[in-house]
Structures are given as structure tokens and as C-alpha cells.
Amino acid sequence: MPDSSIKKLLIVDDSKVSRILIRTHILAQRPEWLITEATCGEDAIALVNTDPPDYCTMDINMPGIQGTDAAAQILLNHPSIKIVIFSANIQETHQARAHSLGSILVAKPVTEKSIALTLDYFKNAQ
Amino acid sequence: MSKIDTKHFDMDNIFNTINLGLIAVDAEGKVLLWNDWIAKHSNIQEADALNQSLENVFAETVSPAFLTALNSTLTHRLPVVLSTALHRSPLPLYNPPKINQPQTRMYQSIAITPIRSQQNESCGLIQITDSSSSIKREKILRSHSEILKKEATTDGLTDICNRRFFDAHYEMAVADAKRQKHYLSIFMIDIDFFKLYNDQYGHLAGDEVIKQVARTLKAQLSRATDIIARYGGEEFVLVMPYLPKKTAEQFAEKLRSAVFNLAIPHIKSPLFKQITISIGICTGIPENDDNLLNTADTALYQAKQKGRNQFISLALCEIEEYLEQ
Amino acid sequence: MRQFSELHLDALTEIFSIGAGRAALSLSEIVGDEVRISVPSVQIINAEDINPVTLSLTDTGRFGAVSQHFSGPFNAEALLLFTEDQALKIISDMMGSQMSNEELAEFEHEAMCELGNIILNACLSSMADILNFVLESSLPDYTVASAEEILHRLKKDSSQPYVLVLHIDLAIEKRHTAGNLVFLLSTSSLTNLVTHLDQFLGNIHEQN
Structure with a gap:
């Protein structure tokens, strides 16, 4: 077994700035984590199939399929991956969708606070 | 100057005379100002409101949208409006x-606008107007501008829409049909042997005929979406959405017979000895650069060629393929 | 514009997407239905090239424009443009009542001010939050005119050679209403905006 404190995180977001922000904030808290990135839902699904991560952050509005749909597909084959949906759109329908996936919806912008919520979810979901 | 002027008045007096509701709240939403207008319309006196949380001053509930707006002004310090509508x-x-x-x-x-207190605290000023009076005012302004608009878009002779209005409307109608993928029909209509009529009966009589035909054609329209305009001299154009080709053809026949039944004598008209019209129709769901107007014009030309007093209907050729798919 | 890198534009797109999300939330509370607002991209356009064609405002009808003047570390004139037909449709959906267009028109002015105000405030406040500055604003104004007239006025009032342009898609889910709005931001100093973006990106640049 590899060192259990080293976790793999996949960041899915079409915005480079968002990916950098999430990566920076996460690494500040968990410097040992390994981070990969995808810019759309399709790429994320392909990546997960070849190299499944422990955790994933998922944007909703991206070119191609919606992040929530990508998350649903990923969880179908990899139910153990913990996914946090990151979105600027926090209307009830999205909240409900995230919960139905056993995930949580965290409101953008990416800040220390939103990252703390994300890390909490990852930790407690184990 | 202005400083001296304001000192002439007691600000409280101004607040309480103004025909407008004024409430000021601090960052926590506690009432700091409650003018007479508000007191009168809420049946709550200033003394009972001051220093209370605005939400709790009223016996009835305040709308959640109002509270969200107030909160947003206090946090982001940006003004918010809540419309009557x-x-x-x-x-x-x-x-x-x-x-x-x-x-x-x-x-x-x-x-609701953000303001600062003299101690530089973030506060909110809420201004309330009775909108029943502004609704009436807008109605009056509106009808005035409608008259002006009408003059710019109406044909002086026939009182139907003019070419300028048609051009604008046509583009919108095509854009709508493209976007919503619905049928659009263009009817080009021309009075047969009109030049001969003018030569025989004179221009004044000719104008009368144009007016009568315009009135008759317009009388056949019943939907708000349908537009008839004078396209040029004795030519008219009709724009009608949502009609399949067959229905458009039935409608064209209705137009033709309505004008025929006017039975306006025209002894120089070789075939019918009375005023008749020819109609070219194009129906289809426009895509890309499809030009319904050109096709309708071609159809009109064919109707003339085939002997007038009739319609010819053409589909947009791409449409046939589209529907077959 | 040379001053703007791809990363700057990416950051602005993300900022305005967050603003759009906030606006959608406010509107959905009013409508009681899901509202989707998305910002596909942000462009910086030379003011001279601003015209109905470059903005894809091909409708010849009347346009409504809600404008607000923002001031802070830089001054900005924000303008939201939409066709009057779409505006009336969105309002009638938001009002949820069966009203004729004539009746609706009575409310148009004020309701459009509110709709525009929600979107403009959301976009600008998310910008202020994320880039960490404070903005103040005037109350919204609403004008109805042709696209040319509105753009002409914008250009006349702006001393800046560049304008920030966003195309915004708005849809009210169950009622199948969709509209495209154009958001124009003409600032007294794009340089100041760039500076703030750089400060924001500064902490994360080295990771890049």
C-alpha cells in the first residue's frame, strides 16, 4: 500500500485561473497531494478510467457535457471517488443534483473558505 | 451658496414634507429615519419604528425579495431597485x-441606495414611491410616442404599413422564424394592368383603387402577427408566420377572390374587364441566407406570365430537403 | 489589446461567470423557477469597431439598454443591451401573468431597470469581491432606442479606446424563454483593471 496520506486529486474546470486557484489553495493545505487537471467533462471521464484519483473537484458549466453529468458517469464506474461540485450557480436544482450524487455543491469563487469546505468533505466522506 | 440655503431649513421638516417614503437603516437593518409619508401609509409612528429592526417594525411580513435586496445593498454597497412589475x-x-x-x-x-452616516458607518437609504401614479404617466407618454411611431411607419395614401416598416419587420420575422424554426410566408401582390388603369381613368382614380385594394387585403387579416405593407406603387407585401404551404395557398385564394369580388370596372384589362391581382407566395422555414422575398417575387412573375388573377406558390427548396430528413 | 493576456481574459470570464451565477440566483428567487445565465466569453474590442454587426445585434427593432455608472479604483460605464421584444418576454415570464404586450409595456421601464440592475450589480460586485476593491454605483437608467443610437452614445461618452464585451445567455428553464444580452463595460482606465487582475493573479503566477 502506498502512503495513505498521499492522495490523488483531479481538478476539472475549463477556466485555467480556477484550476490554478484550486491547485494553489489545496497544495497550501496538502502539499503532498498529487494533482491532475482536465478542462472538460469528457476528458475527465477518460482520465478517471486510466488513472482513477481519490478525489475530484468538478465545475458545472463547461464546454461539452455538464459537470454534474460527468460526475454521475464517473461515480457509476468509480463509486469510491469523492467528488465536490464547484459552481458559481448555486440554485436549488444544482444543490439537489449534487446531493443526489452523494456530493456537495460548493459556491465559487475559489477561496480559502470554499477550499476548507471541500477538504472537510473529502476527509469526512472516507 | 447651497450650504446657506440648506441651513435655512430644518432637514426633518423637508423629510416629512416630501411626497415620498424615506427610511434609513444602519448596517444591521435598524431604523434610523422614518418620515411622515411612511408613518401615514404604514400606520406606524416614527417613535415606534426608530431603533427597531426594519423586519420587525411591521406587523405583517416584509417580502423576502426586499430583505435580500436590502441585505445586498448593505454588503456590496451597490444600489438596488425593486419594480412594481x-x-x-x-x-x-x-x-x-x-x-x-x-x-x-x-x-x-x-x-435602495448605500449611504454613509456622519460617523462613516455603512447605511442604506430606502426610497418608496406610490407607483399607481407613475403607471398612469407612463401610459400617457407611451400613447404619445405610439402616435409619433405610427407616422413614421405608415403609408400616407393607404394607411397600411410603409416600406420602411416592412423592411424592419421582415428582418425580424425572418430572424424569429430561423431561431424558432417555424414557417414564414411572404406574399407579393400586384394589381394587374394598373398602368393601363391609370392611363384610362386618371391618377386620382388610380389612387382610389390602391386604397380600396389595400383596405380589402387588410380586412382579410385577423392575427396580430400578420403584417401587410405597401411595397411600392401598386405592389403590396404580406408577412405571415406559422402557416404551412397549403394554408398559405388557401389564404392567397381568399385574397384574390376578395379583390375580384370588389368588381371594380377596368375596361382596358384584356381578360376580366375589372381590377384583379396576381400573387406570388413563398413559404418555408428560413435557414442561412434563404431569401423568401426573392422567391415570392419569382412566384409573382410566374403568376403574371400564366395569365394574372391567380397565385403561384413556391417553397424554399432547401426546406423540402430539410423536412425529408 | 496587448495589455491583456489570455490569463487575464480567463480570469475575467471566471469573474463574470460567478457574477452570472449570483444574478441567476436572484432572478430565480423572483421567478420561482430555475434561471440559467452563462457567459461564454469575454472580449476586448476596439471602441471604433463597436457596431451592431460586431456585437451580433442584427435585429433591426428597438433595443433596451440599462446603464449604470460605477466608480472606485477605476470608473466604469456598464451597459446591458437586449432587444425590446426579448425584454418584454422575459418580464412577462418573470411576472408569471398573462398580459398583452401593451399592458406589459406599462411596466417595462421599471422592470427592465430591475432586471439590468440585478445582472450589472452581480457582475460588478463579483469583480469587486474577487479583485478585492470597493465599487460605488449610480442607480440604473433605462433607454429604448436603435442599437446604433445606443452604441453611438456609448462611444461618445467613452474616452477609452477599448471596450470590454460579454455576450450573456439567459434562460428561464421551464418556460423555455431564452435571450442573449450584450454587456459592455467601458472604463476610464483598463490599465487599472489590468493592475488589479495582476495583483489577483500575482499570488498564483509562479505556479503557472
Whole structure:
């Protein structure tokens, strides 16, 4: 077994700035984590199939399929991956969708606070 | 100058005279200012409101949208407006009582702006107007501008739409049809042997015929979406959405017979000895650069060639393929 | 514009997407239905090239424009443009009542001010939050005119050679209403905006 404190995180977001922000904030808290990135839902699904991560952050509005749909597909084959949906759109329908996936919806912008919520979810979901 | 002027008045006096509701709240939403207008329309006196949380001052509930807006102004320090249309009556304020009638809720327009207190605290100023009067004013302004608009878009002779209006409307109708993928029909209509009529009966009589035909064609239209315009001299154009080709053809026949039944004598008209029209129709769901107008024009030309007093209907050729798919 | 890198534009797109999300939330509370607002991209366009064609405002009808003047570390004139037909449709959906266009028109002015105000405030406040500055604003104004007239006025009032342009898609889910709005931001100093973006990106640049 590899060192259990080293976790793999996949960041899915079409915005480079968002990916950098999430990566920076996460690494500040968990410097040992390994981070990969995808810019759309399709790429994320392909990546997960070849190299499944422990955790994933998922944007909703991206070119191609919606992040929530990508998350649903990923969880179908990899139910153990913990996914946090990151979105600027926090209307009830999205909240409900995230919960139905056993995930949580965290409101953008990416800040220390939103990252703390994300890390909490990852930790407690184990 | 202005400083001296304001000192001439007691600001409280101005607040309480103004025909507008004024409430100021601090960052926590506690009431700091409550003018007479508000007191009158809420039946709550200033003394009972000051230093209370605005939410709790009223016996009835305040709309959640109002509280969200107020909160947003206090946090982001950006002004917010609440329109009558979308909120009607956010605060429990009432119209002045009328004898023997229950008091009615006042329709309100509200603006909330961030202000700073003299101690530089972030506060909010809420301005409330009774919007029933502004609704009336807008109605009057509107009807005035409608008249001006009508003059710019109406054909002087026939009182139907002019070419300028048609050009604008046509583009919109095509864009709509493209976007919503619905049928659009263009009818090009021309009075047969009109030049011969003018030569025989004179221009004044000719104008009369144009007027009569325009009136007759217009009388066949019943939907708000349909537009008839004078396209040029004795030519008219009709724009009608949502008709399949067959229905458009039936309608064209209705137009043709309506004009035929006017039975206006025209002894120089070789075939019918009376005023008739030819119609070219193009029906289809426009895509890309499809030009319904050109196709309708081609159809009109064919109708003329085939002997006039009839319609020819053409489909947009791409449409056939589209529907077959 | 040379001053703007791809990363700057990416950051602005993300900022305005967050603003759009906030606006959608406010509107959905009013409508009681899901509202989707998305910002596909942000462009910086030379003011001279601003015209109905470059903005894809091909409708010849009347346009409504809600404008607000923002001031802070830089001054900005924000303008939201939409066709009057779409505006009336969105309002009638938001009002949820069966009203004729003539009746609706009575409310148009004020309701459009509110709709525009929600979107403009959301976009600008998310910008202020994320880039960490404070903005103040005037109350919204609403004008109805042709696209040319509105753009002409914008250009006349702006001393800046560049304008920030966003195309915004708005849809009210169950009612199948969709509209495209154009958001124009003409600032007294794009340089100041760039400076703030750089400060924001500064902490994360080295990771890049």
C-alpha cells in the first residue's frame, strides 16, 4: 500500500485561473497531494478510467457535457471517488443534483473558505 | 451658496414634507429615519419604528425579495431597485382609506441606495414611491410616442404599413422564424394592368383603387402577427408566420377572390374587364441566407406570365430537403 | 489589446461567470423557477469597431439598454443591451401573468431597470469581491432606442479606446424563454483593471 496520506486529486474546470486557484489553495493545505487537471467533462471521464484519483473537484458549466453529468458517469464506474461540485450557480436544482450524487455543491469563487469546505468533505466522506 | 440655503431649513421638516417614503437603516437593518409619508401609509409612528429592526417594525411580513435586496445593498454597497412589475407591494403600506371600503395595499417602486452616516458607518437609504401614479404617466407618454411611431411607419395614401416598416419587420420575422424554426410566408401582390388603369381613368382614380385594394387585403387579416405593407406603387407585401404551404395557398385564394369580388370596372384589362391581382407566395422555414422575398417575387412573375388573377406558390427548396430528413 | 493576456481574459470570464451565477440566483428567487445565465466569453474590442454587426445585434427593432455608472479604483460605464421584444418576454415570464404586450409595456421601464440592475450589480460586485476593491454605483437608467443610437452614445461618452464585451445567455428553464444580452463595460482606465487582475493573479503566477 502506498502512503495513505498521499492522495490523488483531479481538478476539472475549463477556466485555467480556477484550476490554478484550486491547485494553489489545496497544495497550501496538502502539499503532498498529487494533482491532475482536465478542462472538460469528457476528458475527465477518460482520465478517471486510466488513472482513477481519490478525489475530484468538478465545475458545472463547461464546454461539452455538464459537470454534474460527468460526475454521475464517473461515480457509476468509480463509486469510491469523492467528488465536490464547484459552481458559481448555486440554485436549488444544482444543490439537489449534487446531493443526489452523494456530493456537495460548493459556491465559487475559489477561496480559502470554499477550499476548507471541500477538504472537510473529502476527509469526512472516507 | 447651497450650504446657506440648506441651513435655512430644518432637514426633518423637508423629510416629512416630501411626497415620498424615506427610511434609513444602519448596517444591521435598524431604523434610523422614518418620515411622515411612511408613518401615514404604514400606520406606524416614527417613535415606534426608530431603533427597531426594519423586519420587525411591521406587523405583517416584509417580502423576502426586499430583505435580500436590502441585505445586498448593505454588503456590496451597490444600489438596488425593486419594480412594481415584479414585486407589486413588498412592504405593508396602504393607500389612503376610502369611505366604506377596506384599505388596499399600495403598489410600490423602491430604490435602495448605500449611504454613509456622519460617523462613516455603512447605511442604506430606502426610497418608496406610490407607483399607481407613475403607471398612469407612463401610459400617457407611451400613447404619445405610439402616435409619433405610427407616422413614421405608415403609408400616407393607404394607411397600411410603409416600406420602411416592412423592411424592419421582415428582418425580424425572418430572424424569429430561423431561431424558432417555424414557417414564414411572404406574399407579393400586384394589381394587374394598373398602368393601363391609370392611363384610362386618371391618377386620382388610380389612387382610389390602391386604397380600396389595400383596405380589402387588410380586412382579410385577423392575427396580430400578420403584417401587410405597401411595397411600392401598386405592389403590396404580406408577412405571415406559422402557416404551412397549403394554408398559405388557401389564404392567397381568399385574397384574390376578395379583390375580384370588389368588381371594380377596368375596361382596358384584356381578360376580366375589372381590377384583379396576381400573387406570388413563398413559404418555408428560413435557414442561412434563404431569401423568401426573392422567391415570392419569382412566384409573382410566374403568376403574371400564366395569365394574372391567380397565385403561384413556391417553397424554399432547401426546406423540402430539410423536412425529408 | 496587448495589455491583456489570455490569463487575464480567463480570469475575467471566471469573474463574470460567478457574477452570472449570483444574478441567476436572484432572478430565480423572483421567478420561482430555475434561471440559467452563462457567459461564454469575454472580449476586448476596439471602441471604433463597436457596431451592431460586431456585437451580433442584427435585429433591426428597438433595443433596451440599462446603464449604470460605477466608480472606485477605476470608473466604469456598464451597459446591458437586449432587444425590446426579448425584454418584454422575459418580464412577462418573470411576472408569471398573462398580459398583452401593451399592458406589459406599462411596466417595462421599471422592470427592465430591475432586471439590468440585478445582472450589472452581480457582475460588478463579483469583480469587486474577487479583485478585492470597493465599487460605488449610480442607480440604473433605462433607454429604448436603435442599437446604433445606443452604441453611438456609448462611444461618445467613452474616452477609452477599448471596450470590454460579454455576450450573456439567459434562460428561464421551464418556460423555455431564452435571450442573449450584450454587456459592455467601458472604463476610464483598463490599465487599472489590468493592475488589479495582476495583483489577483500575482499570488498564483509562479505556479503557472
